[in-house]
Amino acid sequence: MLDVHDLAPLVRRWSKHVDLAPDDEDAILALPFTRRSFGKDAYVIREGHEAVECTLLLKGFAFRQKLLRDGSRQIISFHIPGEFLDLQNGILGVADHNVQSVNRCETAVVPRAALADLLADKPAIRLAVWIDTLIDASIFREWIVNVGRRDSRARIAHLLCEMVTRLERNGAGSDGILDFPLTQEQLADATGLTAVHTNRTLQSLRRDGLIQLSNGILRVLDRKELREVGDFEELYLHQKL
Amino acid sequence: MLDVHDLAPLVRRWSKHVDLAPDDEDAILALPFTRRSFGKDAYVIREGHEAVECTLLLKGFAFRQKLLRDGSRQIISFHIPGEFLDLQNGILGVADHNVQSVNRCETAVVPRAALADLLADKPAIRLAVWIDTLIDASIFREWIVNVGRRDSRARIAHLLCEMVTRLERNGAGSDGILDFPLTQEQLADATGLTAVHTNRTLQSLRRDGLIQLSNGILRVLDRKELREVGDFEELYLHQKL
């Protein structure tokens, strides 16, 4: 069950960054779009392809990734409903990475020109999108730190902290219980580890009573200690409030 | 010896992304700014500090980094003359990472409000800055891949390829000889390796006849093979031409 209006999540998200006038909100909701859905593990966007539209994730999880010559995969970010999957592609012209769905996803596809017009007209929206983009980049930076300088326990713990923070901010979950459909292989590809070692690391976090994770459900048992282990400082998420 | 006008590098850089009208160029050159210089290894921007100005690098090398609780450091990007060191901070308000100089640096500090006005007035400049920001983010993504999924040889080779490409595009170097003042410790912190292992890795690249690197001077001897080793595909730099 989605919102009354499909693009409502956009308004909700952006109004967290800036004050949107009723006028702005109307303009956002008036954007033309077409719905598209994807099955599990589907390619939403392919590296090298030209981008003439932007894809907003409405439902489900998705991630960006790059494949290396040797077949290995590095996941670059995870995305949750309300987030654009490829704002940058619309402007840079070519996708420089792939986007895949985690589970069944619903998206709204907006023609890039319509979005450009909106941004040209509405300074407040422009600022909101700008902030969104910068936060994205900030998360990338933190991920460099995560894979570059933390050991496996810290990497996984940090990633979990980030996801929990973002999901809860998005209104998901309660009592620390969250839908968390990522496979261990995906967690591995996001943290630069192998699936096997990710498995052992998760077990270690479970053994220490920090989390519960099974069947696509995550429960954080000891938030404070998980942050401690993951060296998690949420400044980089730039979440006001 | 810098340009006739200090901000000329900005015009040069941005006009590679979009067509700037004479009007636009004038507006850029009319930006108010103050010069500031830094010695080797100085802090240009500190994490957590509020940002009321934006710093443009005119001369020298700089890098962004984050420090971890255990004292280790991860370098997030390197910067060469003509690049802004903290465009995002001006908008997000707080610096979420540190910026340090590599060697003696000259910068131009522009009040954030002046820059905001410029962007509000000039759509072409706005687009150029937007593209700059997105390319930055694209480089961050590639760095995640680099530290996440490549072995030490590939990491170093990839980083060298990137720097050479960016420097040459910036007009530095000739005959494949470049000023390259980064220490092995900095290369290590950028690739998520230790200084010791970076040293051995560089030796291996030298032994194979791919590069020459000493006394702050880099010479690429076998460009093709270095790219091969580093799994370097420059699409992510989004450099037209």
Next chain:
DNA sequence: CGTTAATTTGAGACCATTCAATTTCGGTGG
């Protein structure tokens, strides 16, 4: 319920780290 995907376990190998010492380089003052 059968079939495939995902998780789990074990053991051995290896890449990169750690720690410590040595050599070389770059800059400075006499």
Next chain:
DNA sequence: CCACCGAAATTGAATGGTCTCAAATTAACG
């Protein structure tokens, strides 16, 4: 211009975290 000094680069040996490979178990799905 040389002697000196601290920073940077280099070397060696031992340790260790993570990977690899392979097999077993459990969960997900039509």
